[in-house]
Amino acid sequence: MLDPQLIRNDLNSIAKALDKRGASIDTNKIQKIEDKRKAIQIKTEKLQADRNLISKEIGEMKAKGKDTENLLEKVTSIKNQLEKNEEELTAIQQELNELIIVIPNIPHESVPDGSTEEDNQPIREWGEKPSFDFKINDHVDLGESLEQIDFDSATQITSSRFVVMKGQIARLHRALIQFMLDIHISEHGYQEVNVPYLVNTDSCTNTGQLPKFKEDLFHIKDQDFYLIPTAEIPVTNIVKDKIINDIELPLKFVCHSPCFRSEAGSYGKDTRGMIRQHQFEKVELVQIVQPENSYNVLEELTLNAETILKKLNLPYRVVTLCAGDLGFAAAKTYDIEVWLPSQNTYREISSCSNFESFQARRMKARWRNSKTNKIDLLHTLNGSGLAVGRTLIAVMENYQTKNGDITIPDVLQKYMSNESIIKKS
RNA sequence: GGAGAGGUGGCAGAGUGGUUGAAUGCACCGGUCUUGAAAACCGACAAGCCUUCGCGGGCUUCGAGGGUUCGAAUCCCUCCCUCUCCGCCA
Numbered sequence: 328m329l330d331p332q333l334i335r336n337d338l339n340s341i342a343k344a345l346d347k348r349g350a351s352i353d354t355n356k357i358q359k360i361e362d363k364r365k366a367i368q369i370k371t372e373k374l375q376a377d378r379n380l381i382s383k384e385i386g387e388m389k390a391k392g393k394d395t396e397n398l399l400e401k402v403t404s405i406k407n408q409l410e411k412n413e414e415e416l417t418a419i420q421q422e423l424n425e426l427i428i429v430i431p432n433i434p435h436e437s438v439p440d441g442s443t444e445e446d447n448q449p450i451r452e453w454g455e456k457p458s459f460d461f462k463i464n465d466h467v468d469l470g471e472s473l474e475q476i477d478f479d480s481a482t483q484i485t486s487s488r489f490v491v492m493k494g495q496i497a498r499l500h501r502a503l504i505q506f507m508l509d510i511h512i513s514e515h516g517y518q519e520v521n522v523p524y525l526v527n528t529d530s531c532t533n534t535g536q537l538p539k540f541k542e543d544l545f546h547i548k549d550q551d552f553y554l555i556p557t558a559e560i561p562v563t564n565i566v567k568d569k570i571i572n573d574i575e576l577p578l579k580f581v582c583h584s585p586c587f588r589s590e591a592g593s594y595g596k597d598t599r600g601m602i603r604q605h606q607f608e609k610v611e612l613v614q615i616v617q618p619e620n621s622y623n624v625l626e627e628l629t630l631n632a633e634t635i636l637k638k639l640n641l642p643y644r645v646v647t648l649c650a651g652d653l654g655f656a657a658a659k660t661y662d663i664e665v666w667l668p669s670q671n672t673y674r675e676i677s678s679c680s681n682f683e684s685f686q687a688r689r690m691k692a693r694w695r696n697s698k699t700n701k702i703d704l705l706h707t708l709n710g711s712g713l714a715v716g717r718t719l720i721a722v723m724e725n726y727q728t729k730n731g732d733i734t735i736p737d738v739l740q741k742y743m744s745n746e747s748i749i750k751k752s
Numbered sequence: 753g754g755a756g757a758g759g760u761g762g763c764a765g766a767g768u769g770g771u772u773g774a775a776u777g778c779a780c781c782g783g784u785c786u787u788g789a790a791a792a793c794c795g796a797c798a799a800g801c802c803u804u805c806g807c808g809g810g811c812u813u814c815g816a817g818g819g820u821u822c823g824a825a826u827c828c829c830u831c832c833c834u835c836u837c838c839g840c841c842a
Contacts, residue, residue, distance in 0.1 A: 376810055
């Protein structure tokens, strides 16, 4: 959520900034409702003050045993007016809130202009793309001929966009999770957390998935819970309604979790293989920081995610998302894209964002400055470190051999009984 | 699932209709004292919102929502959560 003060005082500059990301707001409508809100609120609070004063007086009179008939009459007429005003105020505050809650974050000044993926700005590349002296396969062909990836069974069990992994591939998948967690814990100083995979409406609203993107989520109707599309939701909401002392900051959390996405609206997209699934696993990095540090931390967090790819020796590049491609709550985002030989292109494997105070304001996550004793909103950041399914694909494709086996990256071998190759069993 | 108890400020814990946004203790912050620290003493100490250039003034909030009342932390209703015992269970 944007700062309500800003909305009140400088609506036009917000509109201008949002224009950059291709979002528009009806400034006239908002201004009109805001003006009305102000008038009604002032009037309502005046009436409340009057009522409080007289009620207090009645108490004093009664204590002295005096007659209160006059005062009661007076306060009754105030009460009737007040009820009407309070109703009106509630209604208009709600109307205003509904308008404000769907306004996306303002892009940071360093975010490049642009409206689509095409305008994203590559900022660095790492690693050497492998060259093969044989005809390469994609992960689907590799996995199926190894008989360790089974889409048919998954479809039978549930539906399309699910997968069954078996044997060494399943183990490799798990090894990747262990590896990622271990690096982030012991080399990058994150604390591991294990969180609920079902979350309530409030939590989803705080991080920005609701109310606007309900159709992307799986919803448990009976309980009004949602399956998490990312650990960002439960992990970030750890600081909901909290005031954190600055000596405890930054909070750095790493969390492995499954993620569930309905993928509504991506029907024709990535239908082959494990690129886009309804269920996948992810190791998520979350940092809760002081505002002045958040852009340095965005760089740090992105590098933390990149470290995994470096250690796996997978070629990748980092791009800065242009304003038009930014997610709803993000002020700035770096995407990390891994090289997929079968597609001869880079594919997103991590998205690292600074949300500034956008999420923190919604969840009332604040910190106390121990020098001034003042309270202020925190900044929140997160990024995948990394998406496990897509990392698995990248390993399979980049490490494939001529006869269809897969070499196990050195850093993963200790998680797989020191095996060095995945073969058909 | 059954029976009972309870949810109050950073924490602990008073408060059952009227000047209580809330006693008291602890923690935190400022000060006195001290070479320094501790102790002791003194003082300050919730958040959000509205209004104002500022000083200031006002409103709201005692799990959430509704109700009764001139007035609710306190009474009534619904929901959520926590704890204890029993049952069931990975």
